Amino acid sequence: MKALDELTFDNRFARLGDAFSTHVLPEPLDEPRLVVASDAAMALLDLDPTVADTPVFAELFGGHKLWAEAEPRAMVYSGHQFGGYSPQLGDGRGLLLGEVYNQAGEHWDLHLKGAGMTPYSRMGDGRAVLRSSIREFLASEALHALGIPSSRALCVIGSSTPVWREKQERGAMVLRLAPSHIRFGHFEYFYYTKKPEQQAELAEHVLSLHYPECKEQPEPYLAMFREIVERNAEMIAKWQAYGFCHGVMNTDNMSILGITFDFGPFAFLDDFDAHFICNHSDHEGRYSFSNQVPIGQWNLSALAQALTPFISVEALKEALGLYLPFYQAHYLDLMRRRLGLTTAEGDDQKLVERLLKLMQNSGVDYTLFFRRLGDESAALAVARLRDDFVDMAGFDAWAEQYKERVARDGNCSEEQRRERMHAVNPLYILRNYLAQNAITAAESGDYSEVRRLHEVLSKPFEEQAGMEQYAQRPPDWGKHLEISCSS
Numbered sequence: 001m002k003a004l005d006e007l008t009f010d011n012r013f014a015r016l017g018d019a020f021s022t023h024v025l026p027e028p029l030d031e032p033r034l035v036v037a038s039d040a041a042m043a044l045l046d047l048d049p050t051v052a053d054t055p056v057f058a059e060l061f062g063g064h065k066l067w068a069e070a071e072p073r074a075m076v077y078s079g080h081q082f083g084g085y086s087p088q089l090g091d092g093r094g095l096l097l098g099e100v101y102n103q104a105g106e107h108w109d110l111h112l113k114g115a116g117m118t119p120y121s122r123m124g125d126g127r128a129v130l131r132s133s134i135r136e137f138l139a140s141e142a143l144h145a146l147g148i149p150s151s152r153a154l155c156v157i158g159s160s161t162p163v164w165r166e167k168q169e170r171g172a173m174v175l176r177l178a179p180s181h182i183r184f185g186h187f188e189y190f191y192y193t194k195k196p197e198q199q200a201e202l203a204e205h206v207l208s209l210h211y212p213e214c215k216e217q218p219e220p221y222l223a224m225f226r227e228i229v230e231r232n233a234e235m236i237a238k239w240q241a242y243g244f245c246h247g248v249m250n251t252d253n254m255s256i257l258g259i260t261f262d263f264g265p266f267a268f269l270d271d272f273d274a275h276f277i278c279n280h281s282d283h284e285g286r287y288s289f290s291n292q293v294p295i296g297q298w299n300l301s302a303l304a305q306a307l308t309p310f311i312s313v314e315a316l317k318e319a320l321g322l323y324l325p326f327y328q329a330h331y332l333d334l335m336r337r338r339l340g341l342t343t344a345e346g347d348d349q350k351l352v353e354r355l356l357k358l359m360q361n362s363g364v365d366y367t368l369f370f371r372r373l374g375d376e377s378a379a380l381a382v383a384r385l386r387d388d389f390v391d392m393a394g395f396d397a398w399a400e401q402y403k404e405r406v407a408r409d410g411n412c413s414e415e416q417r418r419e420r421m422h423a424v425n426p427l428y429i430l431r432n433y434l435a436q437n438a439i440t441a442a443e444s445g446d447y448s449e450v451r452r453l454h455e456v457l458s459k460p461f462e463e464q465a466g467m468e469q470y471a472q473r474p475p476d477w478g479k480h481l482e483i484s485c486s487s
Contacts, residue, residue, distance in 0.1 A: 027116025032062025231258025374421025433478025
């Protein structure tokens with residue numbers, strides 16, 4: 001394990017130069033203090049977790065100190081926001097401090113969010129507030145624990161710095177990690193500003209560093225795009241299977257690596273609702289839960305347009321045509337496993353669709369239904385879950401089909417069934433009301449609930465003694481929290 005001053009930097013993106021990013025120093029927070037840290041994320045940098053409790057830790061990630069080898073840069077990019085093109089965006093409140101490589105040879109971006117104003121802040125103050133920083137931290141680590149590709153969060157640093165949003169709040173910084181913070185919007189920026197040399201340099205950078213296996217293919221850039229298509233299809237399939245709503249699927253929030261990042265007004269479904277809109281600012285429902293699949297394809301089409309200097313239009317269309325089959329394969333595979341099935345049958349998709357329709361009409365808790373379905377035999381489980389449904393006759397018909405399907409799947413003991421299903425059906429998810437409870441306590445100076453919730457969510461599939469309150473249906477107020485992009 002390493003100390004903080006033993007990190008090894010290799011700032012590959014910074015070396016691309018000033019056309020790609022601007023050198024900016026972090027603006028320090030007043031009285032920085034540790035709110036929460038992730039031991040698992042720290043391990044990615046080979047850091048000793050005990051360093052999180054040292055004063056220098058809060059000073060480094062609160063903007064007061066900087067490694068001599070770090071090269072803080074604000075990235076420039078553009079993107080389609082709610083369907084409209086914004087010609088220049090960029091890191092308006094975040095800084096890529098540098099890239100650290102660990103003993104396993106992995107490179108990790110250190111990206112400090114809430115680090116102050118940059119040339120791309122537009123009308124913003126460059127700050128993030130405590131509530132949004134806590135939400136991003138919890139979401140990053142919770143998604144990773146569920147097996148959903150995501151950026152990681154190393155820590156949240158709180159402060160006494162006043163920040164104005166709808167009211168006065170306290171500033172904070174979250175340090176997030178990812179192999180790259182390059183977005184679809186990076187390619188769009190150089191494409192629409194007609195900078196072919198920089199566009200080519202960016203493409204070669206991404207290909208060589210993040211998709212080196214594609215260089216062996218006859219058409220490397222096409223192979224890379226196909227990989228990006230599948231990674232995003234798989235990521236969104238996992239969002240849909242676990243009921244995760246991102247809320248702001250703008251192209252500047254889409255990772256070139258197919259990982260979830262730029263958390264804002266996200267939410268996990270409580271009651272199943274295919275039309276759920278988690279972003280209070282999304283008045284038209286563009287990024288509703290059911291729209292995430294077609295929006296993923298729309299965003300990939302926007303990226304494809306930006307890649308036309310390197311790939312033929314026909315080849316791009318063919319690759320885009322793989323998105324829905326990729327998505328469907330990944331989604332159905334996970335949903336089969338969530339239902340306890342180990343084999344594939346042609347009517348499995350209809351079995352899933354019928355269940356979701358019944359859940360939609362009855363306000364059934366999405367997470368707890370699947371968890372309880374695996375608690376005992378299929379016959380006993382559906383008998384216990386029956387009372388959750390308004391259309392009992394409809395559920396009975398589905399239950400008979402399900403029991404027959406389970407019987408055809410093969411014999412296994414109840415214990416084997418339980419272990420298999422509980423390994424993919426979480427007991428604990430990051431419900432909005434749980435996050436809000438932790439935020440309310442933290443805003444009063446009590447960080448214990450944030451840390452406890454993080455610990456529970458780090459093992460979402462394991463029943464944890466004394467943590468029953470985190471596995472309950474939310475109270476009514478918890479289902480109606482309004483979350484917007486404000487942070």
